[in-house]
Amino acid sequence: MSSLRGLTKSEVEERIRKYGLNVVPERKESLLKLFARKFTGLTPYTIEVAAIISFFLGRYVDFAVMVALLLVNAVIGLVHEQRAEKAVELLKSRLRVIVRVLRDGSWEEVPAEYIVPDDIVKLKLGDVVPADGELIQGHLIVDESALTGESLPVDKNPGDKVFAGSSVLRGEAVVKVTATGLTTRYGKTVELVQVSKPRLIIEEITSSITKGLLVADIFFIALVAAKLVLSRTSILDLLPFTLTLLIASIPIALPAMTTITLALGSLELARAGVIVRRLEAIEAGSMMDVICLDKTGTITENRISVKEVIHLTEDYSEKDILLYALLASEEDAKDPIDRAVIEKASEEGVSKDGVELVEFKPFSPETKRTEALVKIGGVPVRAVKGAPQVLAEMDGSLDKQRYEDIVREIGGRGERPLAVGVEKGGVFRVIGLLGLYDKPREDSPSFIKAIKEMGVKPVMITGDNYYVTKSIARMVGIDGKVISLKGMPKEEIRSLIDSVGVFAETVPEEKHDIVVALQEKGHVVGMTGDGVNDAPALKRADLEVAVSNATDIAKLSASVVLTRPGLRNIVDIIHLGRRVYRRIVVWSLNKIVKTFQIVYFVAISTLFLGLPVLSPTHMILMLFLYDFVTLSISTDNLRPSKKPERWNLRKLVEISVVLGLIKIVELFAALYIALDYLALPFDQVRTFVFYVLLLSGLFNILNFRETNWFWASRPSLPVALSISGDIIVGSILVYGGWIIPSIPLSAILLGFIYSVSVTLLLTDVAKLFVFRVFGAV
The missing domain is CATH 3.40.50.1000 (HAD superfamily/HAD-like)
Incomplete structure (x- = not known):
């Protein structure tokens, strides 16, 4: 059993072996279940249906590309979810509850997970109760609402039980631990450290954009389907095309992109403290x-020192004032004011020798004072220290005007006044003031x-x-x-x-x-x-x-x-928050404009030509390549705004629509080049349009990540590598002809030059004009 000396080291180790650590283990799903879940939901189901239809139609290349898209998205999503989970675990490990515990006869501080049954712990105002226990000394008022739902504070006296997860609102007490971890009364429902994941405004904005686009997308897809049916296109050819067009309208990478952005942001801030x-x-x-x-x-700095002692009556000297301030202070407290008083008293040779402590009332925000009932030479005396205005109201004989003048003078010197009072024979008097300095x-x-x-x-x-x-x-x-x-x-x-x-x-x-x-x-x-x-x-x-x-x-x-001490890290929070905001803006602009590029351009051109300008294979390949770039946005080195951000969905949509219409015009010009200038066969026209559309979509990121010229700042390495990699892979695909029909090298060069000069440079000029008219987002 525990004694006044607490447990020994060997007794603690024995109890840890017997009862385990004071933690509530989380139930986690297996990786296999998490991976399987990646194949459920609207987007995966749509791709799966399209893949099955393609397989039975003998379109094995389309089938293989769709399956690859599903697998890659599932793997990427799972990997980054695991990274996010590890980030949360890291945060939990750094946010430890520290407990004062009596061991081997002395008080020490240990993490809450190492508390064991029969430990003696000390609880005070502001502490979270780390384990179930029984009060053996002192008095507490605790908040058990997180456990019971009862909002009223609960009084706890010696002999009463306290429960893990409740909070100390007032008082101080010594508690003997009776249960830890899962054996506590509320062990299965309480975690001392929690990291919540609520729905964000960012998610609501992106969800609203996605839903709005989906309605328009379905309308255009229905028009195209009707046109193709009227032109006697086989239903077996129509289904894969319309399903693929629908897939193109769904933000496949959005959940992973949001998760990665916030997880990486949390890790970045964790490294900064x-x-x-x-x-x-x-x-x-x-x-x-x-x-x-x-x-x-x-x-x-919260490094308080007593700079001066001012006595208000000749009956009490400066040392008397320090003595009564010392009596109203806790020896082992962490309170900086108590420490300052104790240090000053020690310097002046003032001690508590010969004083018997009867009762101590620690500081509380409500009373704004600390009290100690003591006996000096057998005579009961009450020592009080606290806020000057509080003690002034307790002294009916105080010269309030003189008192306020002295308090004002102390404050004017940049010092914090602390009043000291004493009650003898039922009469309370403010006897002096301490000037506390905290630079x-x-x-x-x-x-x-x-x-x-x-x-x-x-x-x-x-x-x-x-x-x-x-x-x-x-x-x-x-x-x-x-x-x-x-x-x-x-x-x-x-x-x-x-x-x-x-x-x-x-x-x-x-x-x-x-x-x-x-x-x-x-x-x-x-x-x-x-x-x-x-x-x-x-x-x-x-x-x-x-x-x-x-x-x-x-x-x-x-x-x-x-x-870390100080507030400098708040600047990091602001910077990161604004970078995350910019990343979501870039994603939103990119998503809306890309919908114009793929869904609306393909739909409108198909209505005019009577044939799909892109095959399902072209579209699936494009989505597959775009996926990596979209995910890389979450790592981009975007410049934070110099002013607080505000979501303006209407402006965002207006700008996106204008830029999307510009992109459609650029793509129709590319279609004209392929049909008339190059006079390519229709299969090669599709590949040429695929190539220009791929590059145009990749250049969106470079255009939209900057409110200035696109070269005003460098993208992150993942963004640069994913864009470069997609351009190289896309160029190889259109030249090699292994998955899609190949086009001549001259057509590839012309497509590249057109994409850089028009869809990158000219679009950047148009972007600056649009931002000037509507204002940047």
């Missing part, structure tokens, strides 16, 4: 135009400058004193009004919201109100937080960021967790 717990954070990062920042430990982080001014240049407004929200908050804000470059919310009605907050840069003396509920007010004004809001008091505002914000020193609750409720 950012853990993405919810993928919508990347999306929110692209659109965020306001970010609400906490001050302490975020903009400042701004060296990178805070550059971070503020960087996000302002990116079109994101920084807003500081803090519970600290008005004057010190104003001083720090000006040091780091935060603009706008500085206001105190003390006593300010919600309506007034809403009216001032756009002009304010700093909100001081706030309470947790007001942080939430500020975020709501900003959102009601149409802003996409980011919020940084480090504790339980930030949870309401974090949950409401569009981008929730837990800083590196945040509590477990804050980290596990945020969409993004920073693993």
